[in-house]
Amino acid sequence: MLEYRDELVRAVMMGGKARLLAVTARDSVSELARVHALSPTMTVAGGRWLICGIFAGADLKGETDAVNVTVQCDGPVEALTTVCDYGNRVRQSVLHPHLELPEGENYRDLSALFGKGMMRVTRTQGEMRPWMGTCDLLSGNAGDDFAYYLTTSEQVNSFVSLSVEIDRGGVVAAGGLLVQALPGCEEEDLDYLEVRAQGMPPLSFFLREGFTAAQLIELFAGRSAVEYLATEQVAYSCPCSRSRMSRNLIALGREQLSELAADPEGIELVCWFCQTRYKFSRAEVSELLAAR
Ligand SMILES: [Zn+2]
Secondary structure, X not given: OOOOOOEEEEEEEHXXXXXXXXXXXXXXXXXXXXXXXXXXXXXXXXXXXXXXXXXXXXXOOOOOOEEEEEEEEOOOOOEEEEEEXXXXXXXXXXXXXXXXXXXXOOOOOOHHHHOOEEEEEEXXXXXXXXXXXXXXXXXXXXXXXXXXXXXXXXXXXXXXXXXXXXXXXXXXXXXXXXXXXXOOOOHHHHHHHHHHHHOOOOHHHHHHOOOOHHHHHHHHHXXXXXXXXXXXXXXXXXXXXXXXXXXXXXXXXHHHHHHHHOOOOOEEXXXXXXXXXXXXXXXXXXXXXXXX
C-alpha cells in the first residue's frame, strides 16, 4: 500500500492572478472516521466537510487563530462542526455518526442527508473580533457549497473540487483542490480559469491513483506556469486536555457544578471532537467548586 501523509500545497498561477490550494487528506479522514466510528456514508459526508475546513484554515495567520465551519440543516445529518487551528490541524464533531443513505443511492450525491440548511464560517484571529460569514446550503455535498459560500459571502471567485473515496476497508483516498481569483484577475483571466475548471475531471480517479497535492495542482493548471509557494503538513488533531475540561466545568457556574458534585459516581465528560473520555470523581468536582 502507498505511504500517505496528508499535506497542503500552496501555489499561484498566471503570474499571481490566481491561487491554488491542494490537499491530500486520507489519514485525516481515516482518523475522523475512527474516532467517531463513522458509517461509510458519514465518512464521505464528514470527510468532505473536513477538507473544506482545511481550506478555510489555510488563511489563518497567527498561532492561536482558528476557523470554525458549521453546517446546520433539517436533514438527518442535522449538524456538523469542523474546526481548523493554525497549522492545518483539523477536527470535527458529528451528531449522527451512523447514518446511511437509503438503499440504491450512491455517495456522489448526499443531498438527501442534508436537506435544507445553512453553513457558517467563523474566524477567530488574535485580538480582532471574530469574523463570521454565512450562506444557504446548496446540497450539503460540500465542494459546491463551499465554492458558493466563498464566491457569494466572501466575494472571491472560487472553484472547489474534492473527493473522499472509500471501500470496505475504509478510506482509500481523500483530497481536494481550491482555486481562487486574486485581485488583478481580469475578465479574460476569469474566463480562462472558468474553462480550466469546466475541463477539470473529477478528482476521484486521480486520488485513487495516488496523486500528490502538487499533482492535483498540475492537473488544473495544465500548461500554465505554476509557482509553488509552500508544502505543509495536515493532521486530524484535537487540543482537548484534562485541564481544558476542568475549565469547561468551572465555566458551568456554581449552581450546575453543585448539582454535579452531588453525584457519588462523579462525572464523565466526552470530547465532541476526539471522543476522549475525562472522568472526574465526586471529590474532584467538589475541588473545582471550591476553587471557583
Ligand atoms: Zn478532544
